[in-house]
Amino acid sequence: SPAVAVTVGPHKPHWCQQHSSLVEGEELTCVAASGFEGDASVNVLLDPKADRERAYTVRLHFLEPESAETGRRVFDVALQGSRVLDGFDIAAEAGGPLRAVVKEFRGVRAAKELKIDLKASQGKAVLCGVEVVAE
DSSP states (O other), X not given: OOOOOEEEESSOOEEEEOOGGGOBSSSOHHHHTEEEESSEEEEEEOOTTOOSOEEEEEEEEEOOOSOOOTTSSEEXXXXXXXXXXXXXXXXXXXXXXXXXXXXXXXXXXXSSXXXXXXXXXXXXXXXXXXXXEEO
């Protein structure tokens, strides 16, 4: 992977980590094993010289890092200001804690940077990984 500038704010998130051997799933369990908790905006620098938008496929990696029950951690996710997940509950989606979940979004338009916003309605939002692939 290339070196990519990523910023997370406006507040310092709480970083969490599990050993990847504890994570279940078919997806990249080593990616899902670590991440951060809390409402945040994540900015991924794609191309500082871009003068126009292009389409990307974005994959977001999630994991319920605690033994939170269904409904205890619910949040929304927006890409480039457009909500792509509404009331997302990792534990419900994965069937329990420590199970990797990946959500894929095609045709995300971006130029210089990709902006990901997480806003919890219950508990704290969690994000473990971001994959961005030019279409």
